[in-house]
Amino acid sequence: MAYGSAQDIIASTTPRLEGQEVQEYLGPVSSHLVAGTNIFSDIAASFSDLFGGRSKSYRKQLEKINEEVIGQLKEKAANRRANALVGLQVDNDQISGQNKEMFMVTASATAVRAEPTESQVGSEDRREGGAPLPAREMEKEVRKEELLEEHQSGILNLDSDSWQFLIENGITDFAEVVRHTAREAREGPGLLNAEKKRLSRSRDYFLSVPMETAKEQLYPMASHDNQRVTDWAVGVLEDGNMLDLGRISSMLDGDFHKEQKPALEILSRVDKPYYEEADLQKLKKIRGQVESGFGKRGEMKKVEKSGMMSSGTEEVWQVEGGPENPMDREYCQETGLDIYGFEKGETRPDEVTEILDRKIRVLKRQFGG
Known part of the structure; x- marks a missing residue:
C-alpha cells in the first residue's frame, strides 16, 4: 500500500527542488509500460501521418502513456514514504521482433523525502503569489x-x-x-x-x-x-x-x-x-x-556455607538487590537477570558489536578511513 498520497508527490527532472531541501535519499525507482503499437490505431500507418492532421492524436496518446508510467512511478515512491522524485527521466522505445511491434515507455528517478528550507517554513500555510487553492x-x-x-x-x-x-x-x-x-x-x-x-x-x-x-x-x-x-x-x-x-x-x-x-x-x-x-x-x-x-551489574563474593554438615566458604553472585545465587546458576531465579543485568533472550552487547563491526568495515571500503 502507498503510505503517502502519490498524487501529491513532486516530480522534477533536476537533481534539486526549489524551496525544498532533500532530507533522505530513499533510492532509485523505475516503472515500465509495454503496449502494442495498435494503441495508436492507424495513426502510425504511414510516416507522413506524423506530419499531417493525425499527429495531434498521436501526441495526445503518447502523453497519456507517459502520464500513466509516471503515475506508476509515483506510487512506488509513495510506498517508500517519499514525497518527491528528482532526476526524472522518461524514455520511449519501439521494439520490433517476430513480426510484432511493441512500444515501451520507461520512467526512472530517485525517490526522496524533502522538507521546506528555513526560508519557506514560515510561509508553509500561505499560497505563494496568491496561487489558487x-x-x-x-x-x-x-x-x-x-x-x-x-x-x-x-x-x-x-x-x-x-x-x-x-x-x-x-x-x-x-x-x-x-x-x-x-x-x-x-x-x-x-x-x-x-x-x-x-x-x-x-x-x-x-x-x-x-x-x-x-x-x-x-x-x-x-x-x-x-x-x-x-x-x-x-x-x-x-x-x-x-x-x-x-x-x-x-x-x-x-x-x-x-x-x-x-x-x-x-x-x-x-x-x-x-x-x-x-x-x-x-x-x-x-x-x-x-x-x-x-559491565557486570552484580558482584561475586564468598559466603559461609549453610547446613549442618557444611563448613567453610563458597562463592556466590548477586545482582541488583536480588538473592545470592550459586556460581553454576546463570540466571537469578527471583529477578530473571544474569550478573550483567540481562534476561534470557535479550540482545547483548557482543551481538551488537559484531553488527557494528560489519557495517564499519563496509563503510571503510566505501569511503576509506
Whole structure:
C-alpha cells in the first residue's frame, strides 16, 4: 500500500527542488509500460501521418502513456514514504521482433523525502503569489480542521475514515494522539481485534508521516516500561528504516534498563535508509560506547556455607538487590537477570558489536578511513 498520497508527490527532472531541501535519499525507482503499437490505431500507418492532421492524436496518446508510467512511478515512491522524485527521466522505445511491434515507455528517478528550507517554513500555510487553492487541497484542510476541533473538544473518534484520511495525507498534527492510541492498545495483557486494528493503523500512520515526526514519537515508546510497548515501537522503527545514530548515542549514555537496553535492541534490528561518509565516525563512536558501557551489574563474593554438615566458604553472585545465587546458576531465579543485568533472550552487547563491526568495515571500503 502507498503510505503517502502519490498524487501529491513532486516530480522534477533536476537533481534539486526549489524551496525544498532533500532530507533522505530513499533510492532509485523505475516503472515500465509495454503496449502494442495498435494503441495508436492507424495513426502510425504511414510516416507522413506524423506530419499531417493525425499527429495531434498521436501526441495526445503518447502523453497519456507517459502520464500513466509516471503515475506508476509515483506510487512506488509513495510506498517508500517519499514525497518527491528528482532526476526524472522518461524514455520511449519501439521494439520490433517476430513480426510484432511493441512500444515501451520507461520512467526512472530517485525517490526522496524533502522538507521546506528555513526560508519557506514560515510561509508553509500561505499560497505563494496568491496561487489558487485546489478543491482537493481545500477538502483536505477542512477535514483536518474538523478533526483538530474534535480533538480539542475531547470528542475525537478515530474511525476507519479518519484513519484513512490521516494515513493517506500524512497529517503530522495527530502524531501524539496516535502514539497515545498505540500505547494504550499495547499496554494490555492481550490483543483483541479492535486493538490489533488500532496498532496496524498506528503503524501505517507513522510510516506515512515525515521520518523525524515518527522518530519523535517512536523513540520514547522504545524506552517504555512496558516491554510490549517497546517491542511494538522497535518493530515500526525497523519497518521504516528509522535508525537514528544521534538518538542511539544519547540512549547509550542513559539509564541501563530504560535506554541502554532498548538502544541495543534497536541497533540489532533497525537500519537506515542509506549510509553516508559521516556515519562511519558515528558508528565507531557508538561501538566504543557499547564496548565500554556494559559491565557486570552484580558482584561475586564468598559466603559461609549453610547446613549442618557444611563448613567453610563458597562463592556466590548477586545482582541488583536480588538473592545470592550459586556460581553454576546463570540466571537469578527471583529477578530473571544474569550478573550483567540481562534476561534470557535479550540482545547483548557482543551481538551488537559484531553488527557494528560489519557495517564499519563496509563503510571503510566505501569511503576509506
